[in-house]
Amino acid sequence: MSFSIPRFKLPGVLSTIGARLPQWPHSLALASALNVAARIGLLPDDSLALLEGRSFLVEVLDAGGQACFCYRDGLFRPLFTAPASPDLSFRANLSAFLQLLARQEDPDTLFFNRELSIVGDTELGLVIKNMLDAIEWPQLPTLPIFRH
DSSP, X not given: OOOOOOOOOOOHHHHXXXXXXXXXXXXXXXHHHHHHHHHTTSXXXXXXXXXXXXXXXXXXXXXXEEEEEEEETTEEEEOSSOOSSOSEEEEEOHHHHHXXXXXXXXXXXXXXXXXXXXXEOHHHHHHXXXXXXXXXXXXXXXXXXXXX
């Protein structure tokens, strides 16, 4: 059974509400998840070294949320206030990020279809793109309820 994430946009009221909520939990959660991914070997060490001292912003437009973090001393660290100009920022609706994570769409396609905005250091953007392309997601077992 194959699952496909459709393109969608959350209702505007969610963006309004989401933007008024504290943003630091998103930063903490994303930095923690990235540290776990690095620790279990999903993120290549040679690419991680290229992130040293760099700051990032990930903004989910239709949810009104953003996560800011940096990579320093071998760890992703949450930033509790957004830097004035992060080294690299990504902006998209939730569906585009989900499609990217599920490898349903690649960053280039989303970028050229204007569904993903990438602003900042071009070389750093290529490093991140290559890291995403190199990730080999572990195969998860199929739940019995989804078998035919």
